[in-house]
Amino acid sequence: MEDQSKSEKKSAVSVVIHSFFVVPFIIAIFAVIIFLIARIMTAEPNTARDYLEDVKIGGSTKRWQGAFELSKILSNPDMVPTDDLFVQEMISAFNYAEHDRDARIRQYLAIAMGATGDLRYVETLLNALDESETEVTKASTFALGNLGDKRAVEKLIELLGSGSPQVRLQSVIALGKIGDPYAIPELKKMLMDIEPNVKWDAAIALAKQKDASGKRILLDLLDRKYLDSFPNIDEIEQVQVLMVVINIVPLLSDSDFVEPLTRLKNNDSNLKVREAARKALLNY
Numbered sequence: 341m342e343d344q345s346k347s348e349k350k351s352a353v354s355v356v357i358h359s360f361f362v363v364p365f366i367i368a369i370f371a372v373i374i375f376l377i378a379r380i381m382t383a384e385p386n387t388a389r390d391y392l393e394d395v396k397i398g399g400s401t402k403r404w405q406g407a408f409e410l411s412k413i414l415s416n417p418d419m420v421p422t423d424d425l426f427v428q429e430m431i432s433a434f435n436y437a438e439h440d441r442d443a444r445i446r447q448y449l450a451i452a453m454g455a456t457g458d459l460r461y462v463e464t465l466l467n468a469l470d471e472s473e474t475e476v477t478k479a480s481t482f483a484l485g486n487l488g489d490k491r492a493v494e495k496l497i498e499l500l501g502s503g504s505p506q507v508r509l510q511s512v513i514a515l516g517k518i519g520d521p522y523a524i525p526e527l528k529k530m531l532m533d534i535e536p537n538v539k540w541d542a543a544i545a546l547a548k549q550k551d552a553s554g555k556r557i558l559l560d561l562l563d564r565k566y567l568d569s570f571p572n573i574d575e576i577e578q579v580q581v582l583m584v585v586i587n588i589v590p591l592l593s594d595s596d597f598v599e600p601l602t603r604l605k606n607n608d609s610n611l612k613v614r615e616a617a618r619k620a621l622l623n624y
Contacts, residue, residue, distance in 0.1 A: 388413050388421055395433050395449070400442060407437075407448035415455040422458065431464050446471075447479040454483020462489045469495050477502075478510045485514025493520045500526055505535040512538055516545025528553045536570065540581070547588045555594065561585045562600035564608070579610050586616045590623035598624050 391413065394406030413419045421427075430453060437445040450468060453461035461483070468480040481499060484492040492514070499511040512530055515523045523545075530542035531554050540561060543554025560566045562585055567578045582604070589597045598621065605617035 386413075388419055389426065392426070392429060392433060395437075395445065396429070403437075403440070404442050404444040404448065407445045407452065410452040411448040411455060414452045417457070420456045420458070427458065427460050431461070434464060434468075443473045443475050446473070446476045450476060450479040450483045454480075454486040457487065459487060459489055462487055462491055466492060466495055469499065474504050474507060477504075478506055481507065481510040481514050485510070485517040488518050490518060490520050493518060493523055497523055497526045500530060505538060508533065508535065508538050509541060512541045512545055516541065516548050519549055521549060524549060524551055527551075531557065544584060544588055547591055550591050552592045552594060555592070555596070558585055558589055558592075559596065559600060562589075562597070562604065579613060582608075582610075582613050583616055586613070586620050590620050593623075595624060 386409070388410060391406040391409040394402045395410070398406055430449065434446060434449045434453070437449065440446070446468070450465060453465060465480045465484050465487070469477055469484075471477045471480070477499070481496065484496065496511045496515050496518075499507055502508050502511070508530070512527065515527060527542050527546050528551075531539050531546075533539045533542065539554075539557060543557035543561075546552075546554050547558060561581055564578070567573055567581065573581070586601065586604070589601070601617045601621050601624075605614050605621060608614050608617070
């Protein structure tokens with residue numbers, strides 16, 4: 341009987357603990373989870389102003405992450421604030437970050453400014469081309485290419501003589517996007533660059549202006565065997581190169597491109613490449 345009584349007491353204590361501690365604890369946990377889910381579902385997404393605020397007053401990690409998010413969100417025209425205050429705050433944040441040890445802040449802010457399409461950022465980006473930090477120079481060059489303003493042409497031409505292959509490459513690409521005939525003689529010189537990527541994009545930039553000076557290079561780029569000779573270029577990158585060149589060469593109206601385009605249309609392993617080649621051939 342005594343053992344039975346002890347057992348009943350233990351059982352009662354267990355019930356009390358379960359009722360007054362365990363069950364409320366579980367309920368509380370579920371309540372917190374439901375609250376967090378509801379908060380996530382109802383929370384409004386961050387805006388460009390929110391991320392700019394992170395850049396201005398956040399800690400070191402928060403600042404570069406805010407700049408990175410700006411570089412993404414401002415590529416959506418619907419998310420770009422156009423008021424003078426936002427533009428001035430972006431420029432101020434970019435200039436202030438010159439003293440920051442983390443170059444990523446200026447790098448991503450430069451890309452963000454270029455993504456807006458707002459020409460009020462041109463002068464700021466032009467000034468940044470004199471940076472000693474290569475990544476910032478590359479990003480500013482890329483941004484100026486996206487803005488497409490001819491005020492950048494002379495400065496970009498100067499950068500074609502940079503000792504950094506990546507800076508030369510971004511300058512060639514930017515000049516190709518801007519499309520100013522003034523740059524054609526300098527782009528022709530880049531066809532002899534020691535770096536394959538630089539001369540390839542020089543040929544593409546010239547073709548965009550219907551200049552066939554890079555014809556030999558473009559013919560090579562339509563040849564899978566040629567691309568295979570560069571082991572660092574994987575299949576995805578090969579397809580990207582082919583698609584760009586296939587879409588560019590009809591601008592030159594040169595029948596020498598018919599044979600390589602036909603070969604790609606009939607034999608290439610990639611469906612997108614075959615279809616692009618087929619459409620390109622309709623121009624001949």
